[in-house]
Amino acid sequence: MSARFTPVALPLEGPVLLERRRFSDDRGYLTRLFDPLDLAAFGWDGPVMQVNETGTLKAGIVRGMHFQHPPHAEIKLVTCTAGRILDVAVDVRRGSPTFLRHVAVELSADNARSLLIPRGFAHGFQALTDDVRLVYVHSASHQPDAEAGLHPEDPALGIAWPLAVHGLSPRDLAHPPITSDFAGVAA
Numbered sequence: 001m002s003a004r005f006t007p008v009a010l011p012l013e014g015p016v017l018l019e020r021r022r023f024s025d026d027r028g029y030l031t032r033l034f035d036p037l038d039l040a041a042f043g044w045d046g047p048v049m050q051v052n053e054t055g056t057l058k059a060g061i062v063r064g065m066h067f068q069h070p071p072h073a074e075i076k077l078v079t080c081t082a083g084r085i086l087d088v089a090v091d092v093r094r095g096s097p098t099f100l101r102h103v104a105v106e107l108s109a110d111n112a113r114s115l116l117i118p119r120g121f122a123h124g125f126q127a128l129t130d131d132v133r134l135v136y137v138h139s140a141s142h143q144p145d146a147e148a149g150l151h152p153e154d155p156a157l158g159i160a161w162p163l164a165v166h167g168l169s170p171r172d173l174a175h176p177p178i179t180s181d182f183a184g185v186a187a
Protein backbone atom coordinates (compact mmCIF):
# COMPACT_ATOMS: atom_id res chain seq x y z
CA MET A 1 0.00 0.00 0.00
CA SER A 2 1.40 3.43 -0.91
CA ALA A 3 2.07 5.86 1.89
CA ARG A 4 -0.84 7.70 3.47
CA PHE A 5 1.30 10.87 3.84
CA THR A 6 3.85 11.83 1.16
CA PRO A 7 6.25 14.72 1.85
CA VAL A 8 6.53 17.53 -0.71
CA ALA A 9 9.91 19.33 -0.77
CA LEU A 10 10.08 22.77 0.88
CA PRO A 11 12.85 25.37 0.72
CA LEU A 12 13.08 25.59 4.54
CA GLU A 13 14.20 22.90 7.00
CA GLY A 14 11.62 22.21 9.69
CA PRO A 15 8.05 22.43 8.38
CA VAL A 16 6.83 19.43 6.36
CA LEU A 17 4.23 19.73 3.59
CA LEU A 18 2.35 16.46 3.37
CA GLU A 19 0.15 15.17 0.58
CA ARG A 20 -2.58 12.96 2.02
CA ARG A 21 -3.65 9.88 0.13
CA ARG A 22 -7.32 9.81 -0.81
CA PHE A 23 -9.20 6.52 -0.99
CA SER A 24 -11.80 7.29 -3.65
CA ASP A 25 -14.79 5.33 -4.85
CA ASP A 26 -18.17 6.01 -6.43
CA ARG A 27 -19.40 7.52 -3.15
CA GLY A 28 -16.55 10.02 -2.82
CA TYR A 29 -13.37 9.67 -0.75
CA LEU A 30 -11.78 8.98 2.61
CA THR A 31 -8.53 10.60 3.72
CA ARG A 32 -6.73 10.16 7.02
CA LEU A 33 -6.14 13.57 8.59
CA PHE A 34 -3.80 12.45 11.36
CA ASP A 35 -1.89 9.34 12.43
CA PRO A 36 0.87 9.63 15.06
CA LEU A 37 2.59 6.47 13.81
CA ASP A 38 2.74 7.69 10.21
CA LEU A 39 3.63 11.26 11.22
CA ALA A 40 6.47 10.23 13.58
CA ALA A 41 8.60 9.90 10.44
CA PHE A 42 8.00 13.61 9.77
CA GLY A 43 8.74 14.83 13.28
CA TRP A 44 5.51 14.38 15.23
CA ASP A 45 6.94 13.32 18.60
CA GLY A 46 4.29 14.46 21.05
CA PRO A 47 0.77 13.63 22.25
CA VAL A 48 -2.43 14.94 20.71
CA MET A 49 -3.51 17.50 23.29
CA GLN A 50 -6.07 19.46 21.27
CA VAL A 51 -7.87 19.39 17.95
CA ASN A 52 -9.28 22.79 16.96
CA GLU A 53 -11.30 24.09 14.03
CA THR A 54 -11.40 27.66 12.78
CA GLY A 55 -13.84 29.09 10.28
CA THR A 56 -12.88 32.26 8.42
CA LEU A 57 -15.66 34.09 6.66
CA LYS A 58 -13.98 36.31 4.06
CA ALA A 59 -11.10 36.08 1.60
CA GLY A 60 -8.20 38.31 2.66
CA ILE A 61 -8.57 37.75 6.40
CA VAL A 62 -5.26 36.84 8.08
CA ARG A 63 -4.85 35.04 11.41
CA GLY A 64 -1.38 34.92 12.96
CA MET A 65 1.52 34.81 13.43
CA HIS A 66 1.18 32.65 16.54
CA PHE A 67 3.44 30.49 18.69
CA GLN A 68 3.64 29.39 22.31
CA HIS A 69 6.78 29.80 24.45
CA PRO A 70 8.45 26.74 25.98
CA PRO A 71 7.58 24.60 27.89
CA HIS A 72 4.27 24.93 26.03
CA ALA A 73 5.77 25.06 22.53
CA GLU A 74 3.72 22.90 20.20
CA ILE A 75 3.80 20.96 16.99
CA LYS A 76 0.79 21.79 14.79
CA LEU A 77 -0.68 19.88 11.89
CA VAL A 78 -2.82 22.27 9.84
CA THR A 79 -5.39 20.99 7.32
CA CYS A 80 -7.81 23.02 5.18
CA THR A 81 -11.17 21.28 4.88
CA ALA A 82 -13.08 24.04 3.06
CA GLY A 83 -11.86 26.76 0.72
CA ARG A 84 -8.25 27.68 0.05
CA ILE A 85 -5.51 29.41 2.13
CA LEU A 86 -1.93 30.50 1.99
CA ASP A 87 -0.41 28.85 5.04
CA VAL A 88 2.81 30.34 6.48
CA ALA A 89 5.34 29.10 9.01
CA VAL A 90 8.09 31.45 10.29
CA ASP A 91 11.29 30.17 11.87
CA VAL A 92 11.56 31.77 15.35
CA ARG A 93 14.11 29.28 16.74
CA ARG A 94 16.84 31.10 18.65
CA GLY A 95 20.16 30.74 16.81
CA SER A 96 18.60 29.14 13.73
CA PRO A 97 20.52 29.77 10.50
CA THR A 98 17.12 30.47 8.93
CA PHE A 99 15.84 32.68 11.78
CA LEU A 100 12.79 34.74 10.69
CA ARG A 101 12.71 33.09 7.27
CA HIS A 102 9.36 31.55 6.30
CA VAL A 103 7.73 29.07 4.03
CA ALA A 104 4.36 29.74 2.39
CA VAL A 105 2.24 26.97 0.89
CA GLU A 106 -1.27 26.71 -0.51
CA LEU A 107 -3.59 24.38 1.37
CA SER A 108 -7.10 23.70 0.14
CA ALA A 109 -10.00 21.29 0.52
CA ASP A 110 -9.10 20.07 -2.97
CA ASN A 111 -5.31 19.63 -2.84
CA ALA A 112 -5.37 17.19 0.11
CA ARG A 113 -2.26 18.80 1.61
CA SER A 114 -1.47 19.47 5.28
CA LEU A 115 1.40 21.43 6.82
CA LEU A 116 3.24 19.97 9.81
CA ILE A 117 4.73 22.89 11.77
CA PRO A 118 7.40 22.00 14.35
CA ARG A 119 8.00 23.71 17.67
CA GLY A 120 9.86 26.98 17.25
CA PHE A 121 7.79 28.20 14.31
CA ALA A 122 5.12 30.89 14.25
CA HIS A 123 2.02 30.02 12.24
CA GLY A 124 -0.42 32.13 10.31
CA PHE A 125 -2.54 32.05 7.19
CA GLN A 126 -4.56 34.14 4.78
CA ALA A 127 -7.95 32.99 3.51
CA LEU A 128 -7.85 33.03 -0.29
CA THR A 129 -11.56 32.28 -0.57
CA ASP A 130 -14.62 33.02 1.55
CA ASP A 131 -15.78 30.38 4.04
CA VAL A 132 -12.45 28.75 4.84
CA ARG A 133 -12.28 25.99 7.44
CA LEU A 134 -9.11 24.68 9.09
CA VAL A 135 -8.52 21.75 11.41
CA TYR A 136 -5.50 21.98 13.73
CA VAL A 137 -3.97 19.09 15.67
CA HIS A 138 -1.87 20.44 18.56
CA SER A 139 0.77 18.54 20.57
CA ALA A 140 0.35 20.95 23.52
CA SER A 141 -2.62 22.54 25.26
CA HIS A 142 -3.60 26.16 24.75
CA GLN A 143 -1.74 28.19 27.39
CA PRO A 144 -2.76 31.86 27.11
CA ASP A 145 0.15 32.92 29.37
CA ALA A 146 2.62 31.24 27.02
CA GLU A 147 1.12 32.70 23.82
CA ALA A 148 3.13 35.09 21.66
CA GLY A 149 2.90 36.43 18.15
CA LEU A 150 4.44 38.45 15.34
CA HIS A 151 2.58 40.96 13.19
CA PRO A 152 1.77 39.25 9.87
CA GLU A 153 2.71 42.42 7.98
CA ASP A 154 5.98 43.01 9.84
CA PRO A 155 8.55 44.08 7.20
CA ALA A 156 11.14 41.91 8.99
CA LEU A 157 9.15 38.84 7.88
CA GLY A 158 8.56 39.87 4.27
CA ILE A 159 5.47 37.69 3.83
CA ALA A 160 3.90 38.37 0.43
CA TRP A 161 0.21 37.92 1.24
CA PRO A 162 -1.60 37.40 -2.10
CA LEU A 163 -4.63 39.51 -1.13
CA ALA A 164 -4.98 42.80 0.70
CA VAL A 165 -4.77 41.93 4.42
CA HIS A 166 -7.83 42.70 6.51
CA GLY A 167 -9.81 41.43 9.50
CA LEU A 168 -6.85 41.14 11.88
CA SER A 169 -7.96 40.46 15.46
CA PRO A 170 -7.14 43.10 18.09
CA ARG A 171 -4.55 40.65 19.44
CA ASP A 172 -2.88 40.27 16.04
CA LEU A 173 -2.99 44.02 15.37
CA ALA A 174 -1.18 44.53 18.69
CA HIS A 175 1.83 42.25 18.03
CA PRO A 176 4.91 44.46 18.54
CA PRO A 177 7.28 45.08 15.62
CA ILE A 178 10.33 42.82 15.46
CA THR A 179 13.45 44.60 16.73
CA SER A 180 17.05 43.47 17.16
CA ASP A 181 16.09 42.51 20.73
CA PHE A 182 13.88 39.70 19.44
CA ALA A 183 16.11 36.64 19.77
CA GLY A 184 13.42 34.06 19.17
CA VAL A 185 12.56 31.11 21.36
CA ALA A 186 14.73 28.42 22.88
CA ALA A 187 14.33 25.02 21.23
Ligand SMILES: Cc1cn([C@H]2C[C@H](O)[C@@H](COP(=O)(O)OP(=O)(O)O[C@H]3O[C@H](C)C(=O)[C@H](O)[C@H]3O)O2)c(=O)[nH]c1=O
Pocket residue numbers: 050052054063064066123124125136141142169171
Ligand atom coordinates in the same frame (compact mmCIF):
# COMPACT_ATOMS: atom_id res chain seq x y z
C1 LIG B 1 -5.91 28.64 20.20
C2 LIG B 1 -7.08 28.63 21.14
C3 LIG B 1 -7.83 29.76 21.35
N1 LIG B 1 -8.88 29.70 22.21
C4 LIG B 1 -9.70 30.90 22.39
C5 LIG B 1 -8.91 32.14 22.74
C6 LIG B 1 -9.74 33.23 22.10
O1 LIG B 1 -10.73 33.65 22.99
C7 LIG B 1 -10.41 32.57 20.91
C8 LIG B 1 -9.74 32.89 19.60
O2 LIG B 1 -8.36 32.66 19.80
P1 LIG B 1 -7.36 33.32 18.79
O3 LIG B 1 -7.83 34.70 18.42
O4 LIG B 1 -5.96 33.15 19.35
O5 LIG B 1 -7.51 32.36 17.54
P2 LIG B 1 -6.83 32.56 16.13
O6 LIG B 1 -6.29 33.93 15.96
O7 LIG B 1 -7.80 32.07 15.17
O8 LIG B 1 -5.60 31.56 16.19
C9 LIG B 1 -5.68 30.43 15.36
O9 LIG B 1 -5.08 30.71 14.14
C10 LIG B 1 -3.65 30.86 14.19
C11 LIG B 1 -3.18 30.98 12.77
C12 LIG B 1 -2.98 29.75 14.91
O10 LIG B 1 -1.93 29.21 14.53
C13 LIG B 1 -3.60 29.38 16.19
O11 LIG B 1 -3.08 28.12 16.68
C14 LIG B 1 -5.09 29.25 16.03
O12 LIG B 1 -5.67 29.08 17.27
O13 LIG B 1 -10.31 31.16 21.15
C15 LIG B 1 -9.21 28.55 22.88
O14 LIG B 1 -10.18 28.55 23.68
N2 LIG B 1 -8.48 27.43 22.69
C16 LIG B 1 -7.42 27.42 21.84
O15 LIG B 1 -6.78 26.37 21.70
